[in-house]
Amino acid sequence: MPLFPPASCSRLVVKIGSALLVDADGQVRRVWLEQVAAAIARRHAEGQQLAIVSSGAIALGARRLKLPKGGRASLEDAQAAAATGQIALSQVWAEVLHAQGLTAAQMLVTLGDLEDRRRYLNAAATLDRLLNLRVVPILNENDSVATEEIRFGDNDRLAARVAQAAGAQGVVLLSDVDGLYDRNPAQPGAQHIPRIERIDGAIEAMADGGSASGMGSGGMVSKIAAARIANGAGAHLAIASGTADQPLSAEARHSLFVAERTAPARKAWLAGGLTARGKLHVDAGAAAALGQGRSLLAAGVTRIEGSFARGDLIVIVGADGKPLARGLSEYAAEDAANILGRRNEEQAELLGYAPRSALVHRNHMALL
Template identity: 80%
Template structure:
């Protein structure tokens, strides 16, 4: 358990490629998957929360439907294969994790779910709750409804976005290759790159666009793109070979892309020049709490301005009236007005429904 141990990485996102889950004949590699489930159980038992981004639905569905080219001959074939294969994929994950005493959950997402801020907020809240309950979310792109124009296209980048939404500190891309090489690893003299401190033009030039298995949709180009997303969000990313038993507990060679020292990308976006839909004024106690990394509770708010919906970007003004922070509101403006200045134990009776944890959660807030 040397890569991203629980003490230094409380939350981890693991992406598993099609070629690792599905054999060339289109069947599930059950023995290998049982080893992954055992690895996950070991890490969860040690206190780590794990979300899995699992490919394989199209490959499994293509076998059952007897489609050519692994179900990727056309968008329509891929959508049909995904619809059939996702059921099989979910069943096998539930079975394997269940054998280890773990509960699996399925989340199918599209590009818009994680690019639209309101839907991103919903996905992040669901992930947070599932992980807090020690459930293992199994995520995949919803290929049955995604189109060429609105899709991730590969699960490498999806895994990085999921890590961002989940607030993960690490991402592991398990693949059919053990990391980045200075050229195509099939070429003589190819050198393995163990650590990347900064993704620049030289690193990008090393990427090989091919997918060795022919089953997946992402090569090294997509993995480097995923590393950019993860690193900008404050998460380290490792590309590691899954061509070993128990890859999450082995000493297998890998490439580590080190996260940036600056603020995560979502914090930079929140603090940037986008127009806020409203403003929450806060008292000195709330300002101190926010400066200490806490969420904004209703009790610390003194006044609400503007018209905004849940998930909209809002400004937060300090007790002196100066801009203090920006964040995504957990409530619409009308409900925010109703609970301003109220204690958490009063909110349910005021709103008539179970209240959310904060007006603005710390994971969706940036101090200015």
């Protein structure tokens, strides 16, 4: 039985890591990719719509440009490798899908495309139209223009964000590992974790940040971060090994992160945001109120970090330092600091204008 069968998952996002698509010599693993394309075609024939998040551009470009360290010696090398390799990556995907009677489309996105609400909605509309046209979108981060400060940095989190934008019910991260283990799987006695109902501190402690192949940019840490984003949007996420033949068709061993519920689209977007401009630290009373679905009032805020404007995404942090929620600030950082810890009736005099009902309104907030 395949992962996320079409009958129960009308839309699926599949992420393919560099180590699976490109061999140690920087060549495309064409035979393996043709098998994946055949599996995609079978799923399409059964009515499932698929989007692919494909790594490999930097690895392919680095070989063609003869760059050291797989094109990752510097940001400039990575950008040049990405620009060169993306053409080759798109071409090979178009060829293998065309051989199966499918049409491919390329979408290159940056972090800003999915963090800015308007651009996010534009990307979501494009994805929706392509999928409804029975096209297979091939997505990748636009590494030729991204910098360290404005990039996803790994395609695991990108895949989860794409699933959110596409309204997908499932995400499969095909990798060189077959799931989450209670410790580094290279260590003796490591136990495979087949199902994760809730991502907590114990699950996060099992992660290893390294990329085993040396070609990728993320390890298990990025995959758990991706699972948080996908689950927050109501999509289940599986980490599965892509080293087996036809990994989407075989009953490959995997770890499944189970989504508890489907969040409203706007709140799912807020919860999955990666580029918060600041933090609001709150006391125990405010934390309890948030848990009851209430707005965040200035009276419960103990400390402010960052420089943000009204409408910017911020993180609300509890007394223990753990994030509680993400939301859009109703005030710029300077005004927020002026009313820190003050009750509503005191705020008008401090601000010089009528205060808003909350520092972060519940309608513009997503609990984590």
